Amino acid sequence: MKLSIIVIGDEILLGQVTDTNSGAIARTFDPLGWQVASVSTVGDDPRVISDAVNRTFDSSDFVITTGGLGPTKDDITKTVLMENFGGHLEYDESVAENIRRVFALRGLKLNASTEAQAMVPSSCRVIQNLYGTAPIMWFERDGKVLVSMPGVPFETEGMLPEVARQAIQHYQSELRLMHRSAMVTGITESALSERLEDYERNLAPGLHLAYLPTPGLIRLRLDGQAKATDTEFEQVFNLAFEKLRDELGDYLIYDGDATAAEILLDMLRRHGLTVATAESCTGGSIASRITAIAGASDVYAGSVVSYSNDVKNRALGVAADDLATYGAVSRPVVEQMARGVCRLTGARCSMATSGIAGPGGGTPEKPVGTVWMAWCVDGRVESREFHFPGNRARVIDRAATEAMLQLVNQIRNHE
Amino acid sequence: MKLSIIVIGDEILLGQVTDTNSGAIARTFDPLGWQVASVSTVGDDPRVISDAVNRTFDSSDFVITTGGLGPTKDDITKTVLMENFGGHLEYDESVAENIRRVFALRGLKLNASTEAQAMVPSSCRVIQNLYGTAPIMWFERDGKVLVSMPGVPFETEGMLPEVARQAIQHYQSELRLMHRSAMVTGITESALSERLEDYERNLAPGLHLAYLPTPGLIRLRLDGQAKATDTEFEQVFNLAFEKLRDELGDYLIYDGDATAAEILLDMLRRHGLTVATAESCTGGSIASRITAIAGASDVYAGSVVSYSNDVKNRALGVAADDLATYGAVSRPVVEQMARGVCRLTGARCSMATSGIAGPGGGTPEKPVGTVWMAWCVDGRVESREFHFPGNRARVIDRAATEAMLQLVNQIRNHE
Numbered sequence: 001m002k003l004s005i006i007v008i009g010d011e012i013l014l015g016q017v018t019d020t021n022s023g024a025i026a027r028t029f030d031p032l033g034w035q036v037a038s039v040s041t042v043g044d045d046p047r048v049i050s051d052a053v054n055r056t057f058d059s060s061d062f063v064i065t066t067g068g069l070g071p072t073k074d075d076i077t078k079t080v081l082m083e084n085f086g087g088h089l090e091y092d093e094s095v096a097e098n099i100r101r102v103f104a105l106r107g108l109k110l111n112a113s114t115e116a117q118a119m120v121p122s123s124c125r126v127i128q129n130l131y132g133t134a135p136i137m138w139f140e141r142d143g144k145v146l147v148s149m150p151g152v153p154f155e156t157e158g159m160l161p162e163v164a165r166q167a168i169q170h171y172q173s174e175l176r177l178m179h180r181s182a183m184v185t186g187i188t189e190s191a192l193s194e195r196l197e198d199y200e201r202n203l204a205p206g207l208h209l210a211y212l213p214t215p216g217l218i219r220l221r222l223d224g225q226a227k228a229t230d231t232e233f234e235q236v237f238n239l240a241f242e243k244l245r246d247e248l249g250d251y252l253i254y255d256g257d258a259t260a261a262e263i264l265l266d267m268l269r270r271h272g273l274t275v276a277t278a279e280s281c282t283g284g285s286i287a288s289r290i291t292a293i294a295g296a297s298d299v300y301a302g303s304v305v306s307y308s309n310d311v312k313n314r315a316l317g318v319a320a321d322d323l324a325t326y327g328a329v330s331r332p333v334v335e336q337m338a339r340g341v342c343r344l345t346g347a348r349c350s351m352a353t354s355g356i357a358g359p360g361g362g363t364p365e366k367p368v369g370t371v372w373m374a375w376c377v378d379g380r381v382e383s384r385e386f387h388f389p390g391n392r393a394r395v396i397d398r399a400a401t402e403a404m405l406q407l408v409n410q411i412r413n414h415e
Numbered sequence: 416m417k418l419s420i421i422v423i424g425d426e427i428l429l430g431q432v433t434d435t436n437s438g439a440i441a442r443t444f445d446p447l448g449w450q451v452a453s454v455s456t457v458g459d460d461p462r463v464i465s466d467a468v469n470r471t472f473d474s475s476d477f478v479i480t481t482g483g484l485g486p487t488k489d490d491i492t493k494t495v496l497m498e499n500f501g502g503h504l505e506y507d508e509s510v511a512e513n514i515r516r517v518f519a520l521r522g523l524k525l526n527a528s529t530e531a532q533a534m535v536p537s538s539c540r541v542i543q544n545l546y547g548t549a550p551i552m553w554f555e556r557d558g559k560v561l562v563s564m565p566g567v568p569f570e571t572e573g574m575l576p577e578v579a580r581q582a583i584q585h586y587q588s589e590l591r592l593m594h595r596s597a598m599v600t601g602i603t604e605s606a607l608s609e610r611l612e613d614y615e616r617n618l619a620p621g622l623h624l625a626y627l628p629t630p631g632l633i634r635l636r637l638d639g640q641a642k643a644t645d646t647e648f649e650q651v652f653n654l655a656f657e658k659l660r661d662e663l664g665d666y667l668i669y670d671g672d673a674t675a676a677e678i679l680l681d682m683l684r685r686h687g688l689t690v691a692t693a694e695s696c697t698g699g700s701i702a703s704r705i706t707a708i709a710g711a712s713d714v715y716a717g718s719v720v721s722y723s724n725d726v727k728n729r730a731l732g733v734a735a736d737d738l739a740t741y742g743a744v745s746r747p748v749v750e751q752m753a754r755g756v757c758r759l760t761g762a763r764c765s766m767a768t769s770g771i772a773g774p775g776g777g778t779p780e781k782p783v784g785t786v787w788m789a790w791c792v793d794g795r796v797e798s799r800e801f802h803f804p805g806n807r808a809r810v811i812d813r814a815a816t817e818a819m820l821q822l823v824n825q826i827r828n829h830e
Contacts, residue, residue: 007454010625010638011625011627011636012438012454013441013451013453013454014441014442014445014451014594015437015438015439015440015441015442015445015451016438016442016627016634016636016672017438017627017629018433018434018435018438019433019434020433022430022456023427023430023431023432023433024430025430026428026429026430027429027430027431030429030430036428036429036430036458037458037463038428038455038456038457038463038467039422039427039428039454039455039456040453040454040455040456041437041453041454041455041456042453043451043452044625048452048453052453105804106804108603109606111605111606111609112609113605113608113609114605131805152628154804154805154806154809179429188523190526190528190529191523191524191526193528194526194527194528210425210426210459212426212431212432213567214432219431221426221431223425257431277699277720279699279702282703282706283702283703283705283706283707283711284694284699284700284701284702284703284705284706284718284720285699285703285706285707286699287694287698287699287702287703287720288697288698288699288700288702288703288811290698290699291697291698291699291700291720291722291811292698292700292807292808292811294772294773294774294775294807295775296698296722297722297723300722301722301723301725301726302719302720302721302722302723302726302730303699303718303719303720303722304717304718304719304720304730305692305699305702305706305717305718305719305720306717307706307711307712307715307716307717307718308712308716308717308760310716310760310761311716311717311759311760314759314760315717315719315730315759315760344726344729344730345723345725345726345729345730346725357709358709359709360709360710389520389521389569390546390569391569391572392707392709393707394569396703396706396707
């Protein structure tokens with residue numbers, strides 16, 4: 001099955017909002033063995049939307065559009081779809097009922113432009129949107145389907161399982177696609193590709209290895225594609241993945257697809273440890289990445305974001321003398337931060353960061369990108385200086401990732 | 416000028432990585448008055464890439480591709496472009512020199528697959544990549560241009576100003592596009608559109624109002640489009656924006672395009688105030704959003720992420736009795752958190768959050784999405800209970816935004 005996605009909205013096209021819907025749709029359908037053929041992003045221009053719909057519908061089995069359905073005047077998708085699939089606007093009581101339900105839930109007052117959402121093309125079948133007011137519209141022609149979903153990520157992500165269920169019901173999958181990931185750290189992408197050259201050359205037909213580098217962490221994904229009738233393919237695929245694990249050795253930090261924070265939480269849980277963070281330059285980024293994961297409170301005690309020297313001293317007990325003598329970005333300070341936050345929170349592990357994220361604040365001795373880090377595991381403290389390239393966001397992101405992955409290694413070595 | 420973007424990579428198509436390059440490109444060229452016509456995302460499939468290049472090149476004046484240039488085997492863009500624009504691969508000493516420079520800077524060892532990046536199509540002109548090893552390639556045909564840029568956002572964002580400079584040199588802009596934004600809060604999108612109905616109906620030709628809602632904050636963008644020769648258009652546009660400000664009244668929280676954190680920092684600076692945060696359910700998210708902004712240290716003292724009750728008590732001085740009697744998600748606790756973090760950090764303002772982000776932890780009295788917040792401004796404490804819809808990420812995001820915007824209002828009312 002060939003799936004194409006059309007993302008509609010000037011705000012996406014102009015780069016004011018980053019599209020995450022297409023990724024969510026791909027992540028839903030890809031594991032089902034559907035082939036995501038293309039994503040097209042278009043603005044709120046009826047002619048351009050219409051062209052994209054025609055072109056994409058012809059070359060795909062299934063099309064999902066997102067966006068262009070809100071109650072405001074810059075929404076035109078409904079009209080364009082009606083031009084393509086026929087029919088006229090008619091009032092749908094079930095949609096109106098859903099709109100009233102959503103508004104009551106949010107304690108809001110109905111108004112005319114919201115009620116206009118209850119008018120839907122007679123040529124579509126409605127899938128009720130449980131997460132918002134814009135109806136999801138299912139159009140069919142020549143046995144192929146176009147589904148129009150909302151632009152709000154929360155609504156589209158919420159309704160994707162139901163849309164996928166109905167899509168599977170409508171079609172039969174012919175191809176079997178498999179994916180499995182391994183997370184790798186401590187090696188560059190190019191050194192890794194040299195190391196795996198023989199492995200890749202000897203992969204069985206239908207298997208392919210993809211490199212997906214992120215700052216500090218490379219995701220390797222083994223992709224497999226075979227006919228649904230090929231019953232032995234799963235075994236071939238799994239053996240190839242086992243061999244990949246062997247080739248990676250210690251560079252393999254996690255078997256599966258995971259973020260640095262997920263890898264750390266997994267390691268802490270397996271060792272029955274708890275962790276706290278003392279963040280200066282990373283400014284709460286480590287804390288927020290850890291607490292974004294449901295259930296983090298099992299192992300995460302808390303954080304002190306000690307942006308000022310005063311807080312480093314008062315909350316974490318860093319000696320004022322050391323702050324004056326060595327500066328905030330120094331080994332003695334991060335080591336005291338790491339110990340201090342363990343003392344304050346009672347956690348058995350901790351990590352501490354202090355650095356110059358930029359763009360200002362750099363000196364010849366400590367240029368922008370300099371970050372000192374310390375880790376504490378059951379009272380044993382290690383520390384290290386890093387130099388990260390790039391702008392502020394990149395330095396913060398990279399430092400947060402590195403702090404977590406290094407702690408994973410510390411705990412692994414501590415075993 | 417009509418600009419089209421092609422994003423290349425299985426990892427984007429399959430939703431494993433979110434594309435941010437197309438947004439960065441649009442944000443660079445849109446203010447120059449170029450029309451971003453479309454964004455196409457395609458996988459690492461030579462035939463599909465080739466089709467997208469042909470189709471897009473024909474219908475645009477300028478095409479930028481990103482991705483498909485790394486040193487690993489799943490990169491094929493170079494070959495496809497050579498099939499489209501002719502030429503053969505040849506060794507480019509300036510590219511090799513740049514690769515050696517980047518590797519030396521990062522303290523890495525060269526290897527064969529990296530050196531292969533120095534082979535470039537003879538049909539292109541190279542723009543040296545100052546942020547990485549993959550060369551930026553400029554192809555021309557019939558006076559039109561295709562530029563191939565890397566997939567790594569840091570490299571593409573870094574090199575965009577130079578690519579834009581050369582693009583402007585190559586073309587002359589004919590159209591004049593203008594944009595100006597206003598940030599609005601405290602009103603729903605549909606109520607806002609009713610309020611602005613007359614305003615929108617009476618807009619002069621070439622003007623258009625777009626609604627860009629994000630959780631808790633609506634960006635209104637006035638778009639204008641006129642011939643470059645129309646010298647009076649700028650005045651018409653500015654008058655229309657002034658009128659929009661008047662229509663918005665107190666709902667206007669910021670004149671321009673800004674995040675909640677930027678609006679808060681601006682307000683703090685204008686009042687000479689400092690702020691600290693005490694975060695439970697938002698888990699460092701407020702801190703990281705504030706410290707992501709360069710220069711935040713002027714007004715930001717720090718944060719305590721008090722994920723456990725123990726930390727709420729020990730670091731922030733929340734009474735253990737109150738934690739036991741009222742629970743962590745309660746008015747007395749957030750009020751003590753807000754006061755405690757001011758005391759600890761010496762900041763004049765603070766905000767505190769405690770809630771149930773889910774998916775677990777909800778009760779009939781305090782369901783998932785319940786968040787208590789308190790704000791302290793010069794010793795005066797206000798607090799309020801919120802109920803946010805959605806999953807964990809959405810509750811955290813919405814709570815962080817609301818905490819900051821409410822503090823902006825508190826300071827505004829305090830005037």
